[in-house]
Amino acid sequence: MTVPFVPQSDRSAHNPSPRPSPLWKGRGGRVALSESESPMRTQPPARPFDTPERAAFRDMVAAFIGKEIAPHADAWDEAGDFPWDLHEKAGALGLFGFGIPEEYGGLGFDDALMRYDSGVLMGYAGVGGVNASLFSRGIMTGPIVQLASEDQKRTALTEIVSGRAGGALAMTEPSGGSDLANLKTKARKAGDKWIIDGEKTFITGGMKASWYVVGARTGGDGFGGVSLFLVPSDAPGFSRTSIERKMGWWCSDTATLHFDGCEVPAENQLGQEGACLLAIMDNFNYERLSLSAGCLGMARRCLDDAIEYAQQRETFGRPLITRQAIRHKIADMSAKIDSLDAYIQMIAWRINEARDGGGPMPAAELAKVKVLASKTAEFCASEAMQILGGAGYLRGCAVERIYREVKVMAIGGGSEEIMRDLAVKQMGL
Numbered sequence: 001m002t003v004p005f006v007p008q009s010d011r012s013a014h015n016p017s018p019r020p021s022p023l024w025k026g027r028g029g030r031v032a033l034s035e036s037e038s039p040m041r042t043q044p045p046a047r048p049f050d051t052p053e054r055a056a057f058r059d060m061v062a063a064f065i066g067k068e069i070a071p072h073a074d075a076w077d078e079a080g081d082f083p084w085d086l087h088e089k090a091g092a093l094g095l096f097g098f099g100i101p102e103e104y105g106g107l108g109f110d111d112a113l114m115r116y117d118s119g120v121l122m123g124y125a126g127v128g129g130v131n132a133s134l135f136s137r138g139i140m141t142g143p144i145v146q147l148a149s150e151d152q153k154r155t156a157l158t159e160i161v162s163g164r165a166g167g168a169l170a171m172t173e174p175s176g177g178s179d180l181a182n183l184k185t186k187a188r189k190a191g192d193k194w195i196i197d198g199e200k201t202f203i204t205g206g207m208k209a210s211w212y213v214v215g216a217r218t219g220g221d222g223f224g225g226v227s228l229f230l231v232p233s234d235a236p237g238f239s240r241t242s243i244e245r246k247m248g249w250w251c252s253d254t255a256t257l258h259f260d261g262c263e264v265p266a267e268n269q270l271g272q273e274g275a276c277l278l279a280i281m282d283n284f285n286y287e288r289l290s291l292s293a294g295c296l297g298m299a300r301r302c303l304d305d306a307i308e309y310a311q312q313r314e315t316f317g318r319p320l321i322t323r324q325a326i327r328h329k330i331a332d333m334s335a336k337i338d339s340l341d342a343y344i345q346m347i348a349w350r351i352n353e354a355r356d357g358g359g360p361m362p363a364a365e366l367a368k369v370k371v372l373a374s375k376t377a378e379f380c381a382s383e384a385m386q387i388l389g390g391a392g393y394l395r396g397c398a399v400e401r402i403y404r405e406v407k408v409m410a411i412g413g414g415s416e417e418i419m420r421d422l423a424v425k426q427m428g429l
């Protein structure tokens with residue numbers, strides 16, 4: 001007999017228990033959304049770096065997801081879209097504001113451990129398309145903060161951070177995404193303008209974004225010849241086409257961008273030629289932290305849903321959870337998740353230390369953990385699917401979505417092969 005499977009977190013999502021957040025203040029000093037208990041049914045064994053502020057932030061994000069995302073996850077993904085006002089709600093809570101000064105609508109501080117909490121909870125929501133579309137702006141605001149003019153920050157950055165406008169980072173090209181130092185899109189100076197020619201593809205948030213940070217070659221070979229440009233979606237010579245029929249992330253828009261003599265004012269070059277390298281590398285480090293935390297959340301959701309199903313489902317007259325083969329799967333998933341969780345928390349702490357002390361980012365660890373994270377999510381999605389049996393194979397189930405969405409985590413933001421190469425290089429070998 002088929003047992004309909006409704007995960008606990010989906011059932012309780014309709015009824016989050018509201019209570020005011022004592023410490024965490026959202027943007028503008030307002031007390032943010034009401035808190036609810038974390039929807040995660042298993043928790044990390046320890047949070048050695050936790051503070052009341054981080055706990056309050058975590059509760060706020062959990063309440064936001066429980067109220068605004070979880071009840072709609074499946075419907076939005078099937079529809080291939082979600083309402084824009086979710087961007088504005090997330091923006092109003094300050095979720096896009098880490099590392100961004102308050103005068104541009106940001107939080108005025110950064111905290112890698114809060115980024116970790118947000119990433120884990122978004123991954124746990126089990127709808128990668130929402131996560132990708134909301135947070136694609138997070139990989140393009142860093143270079144704007146570092147390199148854009150005051151005017152550009154007051155217009156573009158403020159709009160993007162508030163959630164009123166979308167932003168996307170456009171680096172990958174049809175000729176390749178791993179070898180970014182070899183990108184082909186060109187920009188040439190013509191009077192007080194830059195003219196950009198080329199194509200970018202696989203750009204998350206690309207159909208709806210109002211602003212793009214685009215890498216284009218202005219000089220010689222290698223990354224030193226690449227500059228970054230801020231391109232508005234209404235720039236002359238710019239157009240975009242939607243990439244449809246993705247394996248996962250159905251409700252996120254993904255685009256190919258066309259630059260046919262695309263004109264932007266001279267001041268839209270961000271920094272000097274080659275200056276992009278540092279800005280973009282720092283950006284990639286934060287992206288890898290978020291992607292790793294997202295994988296951790298996805299893995300934990302798979303574990304939790306598998307445990308719940310194994311407790312409900314009976315085979316041969318006994319609950320599945322009593323079977324040793326199933327218990328061993330749960331032990332293996334749990335061990336991998338806990339060790340990944342500890343590793344990410346430690347790396348997030350090191351990022352904070354590096355930022356505060358002016359030291360280098362733990363780039364090798366970020367590269368290593370990204371591989372560990374996508375591998376852990378892949379393992380847990382597969383094991384959870386096996387425990388759920390046929391029920392896991394049906395659409396409308398978080399494990400089914402996560403199973404399809406783990407692969408992009410092993411490719412985007414630096415593939416597993418490129419991350420391993422980078423890690424070993426960063427280790428000085």
Ligand SMILES: Cc1cc2nc3c(=O)[nH]c(=O)nc-3n(C[C@H](O)[C@H](O)[C@H](O)COP(=O)(O)OP(=O)(O)OC[C@H]3O[C@@H](n4cnc5c(N)ncnc54)[C@H](O)[C@@H]3O)c2cc1C
Pocket residue numbers: 136168169170171172175176177178179201202203204205246249254408411412413414415416417418
């Ligand atoms: C859904 C989705 C969303 C994305 N969003 C964005 C975005 O917002 N912005 C953006 O700029 N890009 C985005 N990307 C692109 C992504 O970053 C690239 O797909 C990724 O960097 C890999 O590039 P590629 O697909 O061109 O593969 P390639 O670079 O062609 O590589 C193909 C395979 O070969 C492996 N490989 C490459 N070189 C080596 C080597 N030297 N040794 C061993 N193996 C190697 C790679 O790891 C990969 O597995 C997105 C991709 C997807 C699928």
